Amino acid sequence: MHVRQLAKMLGVSPDTVRYYTRIGLLEPQKSIENGYKFYSPNEQNRLRFILSARDLSFSVDDIKQIFHKADEGESPCPTVRRLIDNRLHETEQRFQDTLRLRARMHTAVENWGGKPDKKPSGNVICHLIDEFTKTPE
Amino acid sequence: MHVRQLAKMLGVSPDTVRYYTRIGLLEPQKSIENGYKFYSPNEQNRLRFILSARDLSFSVDDIKQIFHKADEGESPCPTVRRLIDNRLHETEQRFQDTLRLRARMHTAVENWGGKPDKKPSGNVICHLIDEFTKTPE
DNA sequence: GTAAACCTGTGAGTTAGACACAGGTCAATC
């Protein structure tokens, strides 16, 4: 199975498969004849796993660590539990940040609704942005 | 005013100021004597504006466009209104994505709480991740 | 046989800075 077919089967772009291959997450056999990469059922399964882990926000480096454990025959579960704790904290942080940002942006747009356009002058580059920042209440 | 002093005054890292300078958002005068960059009050004001815009999620490229308008004496306000609409959609998308991800992760961690560690076998690399993906209900 | 359509691997580009580092500058000594 070549890169495009595998990509289509699992619903990702060929470039994504190429990327995972390039960094060593996938190790297809290389055809001597034309240099094309051939993905065995085992590699297909590995990609499936990568995508499952990705959907839980595991990073590529996390997945490398998980594979490393599994390839040595050890249980990757402790690693997985430890890693997802980090990712959970990150996600919570990102969630809170995005929540705050969204509120700020909504407030700004509402404030700007009744304001006219103005040309820049003196220190004021855009009065919308300048004034919104200076009066945050 | 040199890079470190300016950075400290506005609460960002010197590298951030250097970055904005490198990409042309700031244009300090260059001392002929020692090559150090000198930031005038006008440049200081520009950095203040950059940081205000950044806090509303305007990208560096957005800010370039805003500066371009303002430098030509035109009102950047229409540009600003158009750009923030895009950023608002992006932020909303990111918010929803993060919300969903957070729920998925919480569910996963709860499911994994009562499960033992297992060694990899056959097609299963990590049963926690594999089984969670396959039984999403 | 040839032309077009399709596919491949590799190299480079993307964001918004962070980090490393060789060297320049400045104040306080001696």
Added chain:
DNA sequence: GATTGACCTGTGTCTAACTCACAGGTTTAC
């Protein structure tokens, strides 16, 4: 005046997770 050490500078390189560009190889249709 020379020297030491602390501090500061610009420039080059690196990051995550891909996406895009591109020269060339392969397959199919006629």
